[in-house]
Amino acid sequence: MKLTFCGHNKNSTAMESSQKSVTPADTKAKEEAATGTSSGLGVRHLQIGLLFCGLSVAYALRVNLSVAVVAMTDSNSANPDFPEYDWSEKTKSLLLSSFFWGYVITQVPAGQLARKFGGKVMILNGLLICSILNILTPLCAKLGGWQLVCALRVIEGLCQGVVFPSTHTILSKWAPPSERATLGTCAYSGNQFGTIVMLATSGIIASSSLGWPSIFYISGGIGCVWAVIFFFWGASSPNDYKSISVEEKKLIEMSQANEVSTVQEQPAKNLRTPWLSLFTSAPFLVLIVAHSTHNWGFWTLLTEIPSYMKNILGKDIKSNAMLSSLPYCAMFVMSFVFSAISAYLNSHKCITTVTSRKLFNSIGTWIPMISLVCLGYVNSDQTNLAVALLTITVGINAATYLGFQMNHIDLSPNFAGILMGITNGVANIMSIIAPLIVGFIVTDEHDSDQWRIIFFIAGGFYLVGNALFVIFGSASVQEWNDPPANPRLSKRNSTHVESQH
Template sequence: MASKDITTENSGPKLGVRHLQSILIFFGFCVAFMQRVNLSVAIVAMMDRNYTNPDFPEYAWSEQTKSLLLSSFFWGYFLVQIPSGQLAQRFGGKVMLLFSVGISGFLALLTPLSAQLGDWQLTCVLRFLQGFCQGSIYPSTHTLLAQWAPPAERGILATICFSGPQFGSIIILSISGILAASKYGWPSIFYISGGCGIIWSFVWLLWGADSPRRSKLITTKERNYIESALAVVSKSENNVTTAKLPTPWLSIFTSVPFWMLIILCSSYTWGYWTMMTQIPSYIKNVLDKDIQSNALLSALPYTANLVLGLCFCILAQVLLSAKVLSTNASRKIFNTIGMWVPMAAIIALGFVDVHRADLAVILLTVAVGTNSATFLGGFVNHIDLSPNFAGTLMGITNCAANVMSIIAPLVVGVIVTDTTNPNQWRLIFYIMALFYFIGNFVFITLGSTKLQTWNEPVKRDTNHEHIKDQAVTGDLEHI
C-alpha cells in the first residue's frame, strides 16, 4: 500500500496551484516586512531635515522615543503569537493571513497622519496594532503549508514562502532613500508599503485557498496528488476537520522533539536578530564603515539570504528526488549549514583586523546568507511533527523566539559599554556562536521528523462516554 502512495506522489504535476499559493504567500511576506521595516528606514528622514523634503514635518524625537517607536511593533506582535495559531486552526490560514497583511497595510497608510495628529504617542499605538495584526502571519502560513505541501515538497514550498521577508527588506531598503528625497517625501515610504499590502489582499482574496479542496483553480489531478501524498503520513478521518480538533496541550508540552524545536527557534532568533541589528553598529564603530548609509551594502545580506535560500531549495529537492537523502537527514544537514556556517563566520568576524572592513562585510553576508538553509530544516519541522497543529506549534515557538529578540539587544547593551572596544564585541560574537551551536546540536541529536502521536484527532463513541485516541505514528524518513 505504501509503495502505491509513493508512486502516486511521484507522478504528481511538477508545477501547479500549490506553487501559486507559495508564491502568493511569498509576496504576502514581502509586503508585510516592507510594512514592518518602513519606520526603521523612514525615521531617519522624519528626524533629520537634511534627509527629507522641507515641505514635510520634522520630528525632534529623542533616542529613547525613537527606541520606543521601533519596539512598539514587536510588543503587539509578541502578544498574539499563541492565540493566532489557534485562530488559524479554527478559521483557516487564508482569512487570518488576509487579516494580517490587509489591516496592517491599511494602518501603514495612516502612519503619516498619526504622526501629525498624535505625535509619537499615537504612532506608537498604531505600530502596536500593526504588530498585533502581523502576529498571525507565521502561524497562518504553517497552517496553509500543512494543507498544501506534500511531505517531499515541504522544504521547497516553505523556502519560497519564507524568502519573502528578505525580498521585502531588499525592496524597502533600496527605495526608501529615493522616496524620502522625492517630492512626495518620507510619507511615500508608508504609502507604498501600505498600498502594496492592500493590492496583495485583493489578489489573495481571489486566488488564495485554505486547502486544495477549497481551491477553485486546482485540477483534480493535482488535488488528488496532494491529498494522497499527505495521506501517507496522516491517517486522520476525512470527515474530521482540523477546526474541530481539541488542542492536545499536555502532549505538545511534554513532547521532546517539540522542545528541541523551541530551543532551536529561540537560538536561531537570538543569533539572526543580533546580526541584523547590532553587527552594523560594530562595523561602523569598530571598523569605521557605515553600511547603514549605503543602500547596496544594507541590502547585500538580505540579497545573499534570498539567493542562497533558493539555491539550497533546488539542491535539497534534487537530493530528495534522487533518494540521496531521507527527509530526516535533509532537515538536519541543511539546518546544520544554516546555523553552524554562520557560527564560524561570526567567530571569525571577531578577529577581523580594524583595517579589513571589507572582509567583515563579506563575513556578515555569508553568515546571514547561509542562515537561509534553516528554511529547509527547523522552519518546516513544525509540519513534520504535526500537520494538524502546525499553526499552533509555530505560534508557540515564535512566541519563545520573540522573547529572545527582546533580550538579545539588552544583553548587548549590558556588555558593550564602549562601542569602539573590539574585545567587548568579541564576547557578543561568542555568545551568538554558542546559541547557534546549542540550538542546532539539540536539533540534530534529539529532534525528529516523525509524525507525533498527538497529531491525530480524538474520536468520541456514539454514547460520548469515553474518548478513544485514534493516533498513529508515521516517519517521514521512509517517504
Template sequence: MENKPIDDNKIKAPLFGARHIQCILIFLGLSAAVTQRVNLSVAIVAMMDKNSTNPNFEEYQWSEKTKSYLLSGFFWGYFVTQIPGSQLAHRFGGKITLLLSIVLSGFLALLTPLSVRLGDWQMLFALRLCQGLIQGSIFSSIHTLLSKWIPAEERSSLGTFCYTGMAFGSVLMMLVSGWIASSSFGWPGIFYFTGLFSLIWGFVWYFVGASSPSACKSMTADERLYIETAMVTTSKPEHEHAAMKTPWLKILTSVPFWVLLLTQSSYAFGFMTMLTQIPSYMKSILGQDIKSSALMSSAPYLANMLLTFVFCILADFLMKRGYTSVNASRKLFNTIGFWVPVVPIILLGYMSADQSELALVLLVIAVGVNTAGSLGFLTNHIDLSPNFAGVLMGIANCAANVMSLSAPLTVGFIVTDAKNVQQWRIVFYIAGGLYFVGNLLFIFFGQTKIQPWNYPKTERDERDHIRFETIKMETEKI
C-alpha cells in the same frame, strides 16, 4: 515512521499548478508583512539624521534607548497574539487570518508618519505595538496553509520558497528605502510604500487564495487528487480539521517540540539582531550614509534569497537520490544555516570604517548562508504534526518572539555609544553563541517523526467508538 514521499508512478502532478500559485502568493504576502517590520529599521536612520534624507521633513532627537524601544515595539504585540492567532488559523483555515493580518497592519503602516507628527515616539511605539498584535497569526496561518497544500516530498522546496519571502521583503525594503528617503516623499514615503504593497497583495489574495485544495476552483482534478492522496494518512480533511481539539498537554510535554522551540528561539535572536541593527551598524561603525547603508544592508538579504534556491535544489537532489532521509536533511541544512554564520558574525565585532568591504563580505556570508536553516527547523512543525502545524508554530513563535523583542532591547542596553565597536562586539558574540547552542540541541534531540498526538480523536471518532463497543457487547451477550 518518518514522512516518505509518495510513489510518483501512481499519481502524477503538474509541474506547475495551483499549489505553486498559492506558494507564490504566500511568498509575496510574507514579503509585504516583513517590509512592515523592517521599514522602521531603515527609516529611523533618516528620521534621526536630517542630512541623510529630504531636509523638508522633521528630524527627531531620540536616544539610543528610545530607538531600541521603538525597534522592539512591534515584537511586544507580536508576542502576545501568537497562540491566539494560531487557534484562529486552525479554526478558519489560514486564508482569512493571513488576509486580515497583512491588510490591517498595512493600513497602520500608511498612518505611521501621521502618528509620529501627532504623538512623537510614544504614539509611534503604540502604533508599532498594534501592528505586532495584528500580525501575530501570520506564521501560523502560513503553516496551516502549507500543511494542507504541500505534500511531504515538496515541503523542503515549496515550503522554504514561501518563507524566502522574508528575505525578499528585507531586500526590497532596504533597496528602495534610500532612494525613497532622499526623494520628495522623504522618510514618510518608506511607510507609504509598505502600506500600499500590503493592500495590493490583499486584493489579489482575496480572489485567488484558498484555504485548501478543496476550496480552490482553479486547479485540475489530477493535482487535487495528487495532494489529497499524499495528505490522506497525515492530515484530517478540512471539515474535520477545525473540530479537532488541540492536545495541549501532549504538545507541551513533547521533547521534540521543546527542542524545536529552543532552536527557533535561538534563530530568532540572531536573525532579528542582524535584521534590525545592520542599518545602524553600517552608519555608526562603517560610516556609510543612508543610500550606501541601504544598498549594503540589502546585499546580505539578496544573498539569502538567492542561496535559498540553491539549498532547495540541493535538498531535493539529496533526498530524491536517497542520499539523505528527511531527518538527516533537516539536521544537515540546519547545521549549515546555524554554524557557518557563527565566525563571520563574531568577526563583525572587530571591523572598522576602513574595512567596510570586508564587513560586507562577512555580512553576506552570515546572513546569506543563514537561510539554510529554513530547510531545517522551519518546516519541522509540519513534520511533527501536520494537523496541528499552525498551533505548533504559534507556540514556538511566541517563545521565539520573546527573543526577537529582546534583541533590540539587548542592543540598546549594551550599545550605549553606537560608535563603540567593542560594545557591538559583545552583541555579536551573544548572537553567534545562541546560533551554536540552538543547532547543537537540534542535532542531538530533534526529530522528524509524526508524533502520536497528531491524531487525536474527534467527537465523531468517539461516537463511532462508543457505537462499536455497544454493538460488540450486545453481540457477546447473544
C-alpha cells in the same frame, strides 16, 4: 497504501473501498505520491506565489519605519518640504521596538484561530488591517506625535502576529511532503525580498518629490492590492479552491495521507489541541530551543552589526543602501540555492527527511557560528573582510528554512500553525532580550574585546541549539497529531477521505 473511510462497516477493509472508486486521476495521483514527483505547475504553486508576495508585503511594512524615521527626524537627509519631528534616540528606539510588543502576543492565539477558521482568513485580515494602518502613519504622526505612532505600531504587531502561524497552516494543507521544504522556502523567501525592496527604495522615495510619507502610502497601498488579489485567488486548502484539477487534489491528499497511518475521522479544525502532549514532547521542546537560539544569533546580528561596523571598523553601514541590503540579497539568493539542492536530494532519495532537516539546519547555524567568531577578530582596517563575513553569516542562514522552520509541519500537520505560534512567540522574546544583553555587556562601543564576547555568545547559542536539534530532533508525525476523536462529532461525518493536513 491503506486508507480508512469514515462511516463504513467495520468489517469492510479500506483496500476494498478504494478499489470500488479507482479512477485514472486516482491512479496517476498514487503514482506521483509514491514516487514523490509532481504534476508540474498547479494551484499549489499559485498559493505559494501569493504567500511569497504576502510575506514580502509583511516585511516591507515591518521595516519601513526603520528607514523612514531617519527622514522624519532629519529633513536634511531627505526632502525638506515635509514635516520634521524632534524625536530623541530613545524615542526612536521605542518606536522601532513597539511593533514586537504586539507581535509576540498574538502568536499562539493565531495558530488556534488559523486552524479553526482557515489560514486565508487570518493572514488576509491581518495584513489588510496592517496595510491600512501604515497608510495612516503620517496622519497619526501629525495629530498625535510619537505616542500615537507607537500605539499604531503595537496594533500593527498584533495584526502581523498571525502571519507566520497562518502561513504554516496553509503550507501544511497545500504542500505535499516531498515538496514541503522547497515550497516552504519559496514562500518564506518573501521575507528577504520585502526587506531588500524596502531598503533599496525607501531612501530614494524619501528624497523625491513624494517625500517620506509616501514610504507608508506606497507600501500600505501595495498591501491593500495584495489583499484584494488574495481574497479572490487565495485558499486555505485544496478543498476551498473550486478550480483545482482532480489530479492535483488527489496528489496532495494521497501524498499527505501516506505520511500517517490512519485518516482522521473528523475535520482537523474540530480537533482539540493536545497541550499536555505538546509540552511533554521531546522533539517539540527541542524545536522551541532551536528556534529560540537561532533568533538570538540572527537578531543580534541584524540589530547590532551596524553599530559594530561603525564604531569598530569606522564604516557606517546604515548610510550605504547597498551594504545594508547586501546580506539580505545573499540570503534571498541562497534560499533558492539550498532549495534546489534539497529538491535534488529528495528526488533522488539520497537522504531521509529527518537527515535533510538536520543537515540544512547545521549548515544554516554552524557555518554562521564560525563566521561570527571570525568577525570578532577582524581588524579595523579589514572592512572588506568584515562585510564578506557578515554577508556569509546572513546568507548561509537561509539553510534553516529547510531545517527547523519546516519541522513544525513534519511533527504535526494538524497543529503546524499552533506549533509555529508557540516557537515563534518564544523566539521573538529572545529577539527582544538579545539586544538588551548587548547593551549590558558592551559599555564601550569602541572596545573590540567587548564585541568579541557578544559574537561568542551568539555563536554559543547557535552551537548548543543545533546540537540539541541534531541529537533529539525528529521529522516523524507525532502520536498527538491525531487526538482521540470526539464521538459526537464523529457521528456527524459523512463517508469521505479526510486529508491529514
